[in-house]
Amino acid sequence: MFKRNKSAEDDNKKILRGCPIFKGLSGPEIKASLAISHIREYAADEKIFTEGTLGLCFYIIARGRVEIVSDGSPHSKPQVLKEYTEGAFFSEVHLFTETNHTVTCVAKDLTRLIIFTKPDFESLIKIKPKTGNKLPMNFLEFMGEQIEMLYKENKEMNQKLAQINRD
Numbered sequence: 001m002f003k004r005n006k007s008a009e010d011d012n013k014k015i016l017r018g019c020p021i022f023k024g025l026s027g028p029e030i031k032a033s034l035a036i037s038h039i040r041e042y043a044a045d046e047k048i049f050t051e052g053t054l055g056l057c058f059y060i061i062a063r064g065r066v067e068i069v070s071d072g073s074p075h076s077k078p079q080v081l082k083e084y085t086e087g088a089f090f091s092e093v094h095l096f097t098e099t100n101h102t103v104t105c106v107a108k109d110l111t112r113l114i115i116f117t118k119p120d121f122e123s124l125i126k127i128k129p130k131t132g133n134k135l136p137m138n139f140l141e142f143m144g145e146q147i148e149m150l151y152k153e154n155k156e157m158n159q160k161l162a163q164i165n166r167d
Helices: 006-017 027-033 118-127 129-166
Strands: 038-042 047-048 059-064 065-070 079-085 104-107 111-117
Touching: 006 027, 006 065, 006 111, 027 129, 038 059, 111 118
Parallel strands: none
Antiparallel strands: 038 111, 047 104, 059 111, 065 079, 065 104
16 A cells, blocks of 8 residues: 655645646645645545545545546446546535535546545635635636537537538
8 A cells, every 4th residue: 555655745745736726836835735635545446436425525646547437327337438547636526516426436556546525625715715715716717628628529529410410
């Protein structure tokens, strides 16, 4: 398993700096953010969360690999929708909402995650408002970029579909 040591802490700081939600945070702000995080290790094929359960955490992969899976129907097998590796993050919307997971997440290797819970994130905003308020702004900027990308993809798909229907 992974040991919590100075090298791992340095790795975690580097990983946070690479995450768009923590963009522009100073060294002390990164340290304060890590102080409220939880480090958790998952064995290969261990479920991190399952479809239908309440989501209250945001995850960043420090080491390993996870798959996002749609459980499908009772008559079909689960479908892998996305794979994430070191430095990637997922379930970020659950820092701001209390909704159920629409997918299942499974560790595919021995995986270490940096986890931020919604209650801990809210306490950071209260205790260190300058730091805490930068994070939602970064999240909004990131989500705006994601929405713009989805609009472009949707437009391209509609154009391709229209071309197919014309042919």
